[in-house]
Amino acid sequence: MLPSIDLGPLLTALERALLPPQCLTCDAPVPRSDGEALVCGVCRSRWRRVAPPHCARCGGTLPPEGSCGFCADWPDALAAVWAAVWLDEGARQAMHRLKYDGWWRVSEAVAIGMQPVPLLRVPSVLVPIPLGRRRLRTRGYNQAERLAAALARLGGHEVRTDLLVRRRETGTQTKLTPEARRVNVSRAFEAAGRVEGRVVLVDDVLTTGATLAEAALALAGAGAARVDAVTFARARPPATMLA
Ligand SMILES: [Zn+2]
Numbered sequence: 197m198l199p200s201i202d203l204g205p206l207l208t209a210l211e212r213a214l215l216p217p218q219c220l221t222c223d224a225p226v227p228r229s230d231g232e233a234l235v236c237g238v239c240r241s242r243w244r245r246v247a248p249p250h251c252a253r254c255g256g257t258l259p260p261e262g263s264c265g266f267c268a269d270w271p272d273a274l275a276a277v278w279a280a281v282w283l284d285e286g287a288r289q290a291m292h293r294l295k296y297d298g299w300w301r302v303s304e305a306v307a308i309g310m311q312p313v314p315l316l317r318v319p320s321v322l323v324p325i326p327l328g329r330r331r332l333r334t335r336g337y338n339q340a341e342r343l344a345a346a347l348a349r350l351g352g353h354e355v356r357t358d359l360l361v362r363r364r365e366t367g368t369q370t371k372l373t374p375e376a377r378r379v380n381v382s383r384a385f386e387a388a389g390r391v392e393g394r395v396v397l398v399d400d401v402l403t404t405g406a407t408l409a410e411a412a413l414a415l416a417g418a419g420a421a422r423v424d425a426v427t428f429a430r431a432r433p434p435a436t437m438l439a
């Protein structure tokens with residue numbers, strides 16, 4: 197008997213590879229010169245960068261009084277984090293396509309948007325945040341891994357998917373409070389062996405930093421000299437967190 201293979205993700209990928217390039221956000225044709233980018237230059241230019249002055253640790257805009265509350269509770273293992281743009285309408289749409297609509301090629305456009313991120317100025321070892329096995333099966337790919345691969349192609353970085361493993365599946369975080377998020381991802385990752393030098397975690401969205409902090413603890417515990425992290429977008433804090 198033949199083993200049962202889920203052809204869904206494969207067929208979706210094939211169908212999408214055969215379609216003419218068209219911007220996924222505004223439907224305008226994407227010029228061939230834009231390579232694999234599936235979000236046109238105009239839409240990419242609408243992604244809003246986080247305004248300076250930046251917190252050196254989390255890349256957020258520093259409040260007038262000068263000290264950042266957003267990253268104050270992060271463990272020392274997580275040295276610095278930078279998100280390229282705000283998770284506003286256009287960026288949210290791109291992330292949704294990337295994660296839930298199966299358009300992994302959006303990662304090319306997203307990687308272009310992440311090019312100016314200061315933590316990626318030197319060729320680095322990129323470690324995508326691993327996906328739980330169940331979610332990997334339903335999605336067919338890990339969006340963080342696609343992002344890391346696209347960044348590597350553009351910036352000459354190296355991708356390592358063998359350094360970090362997810363020990364357990366964590367439920368969706370979208371509706372959780374910052375404290376509940378921390379509990380939810382607590383000890384969710386472990387290093388797969390000895391880790392050396394500096395590594396840069398890659399994920400799609402920075403919300404509270406809880407996931408990145410847990411991953412950084414695992415890598416630092418296994419010997420990493422420094423753990424930084426980059427994400428495409430930064431979620432705007434809910435009004436309750438600003439109070
Ligand atoms: Zn567009």
Ligand SMILES: [Zn+2]
Nearest residue numbers: 251254264267
């Ligand atoms: Zn900060």
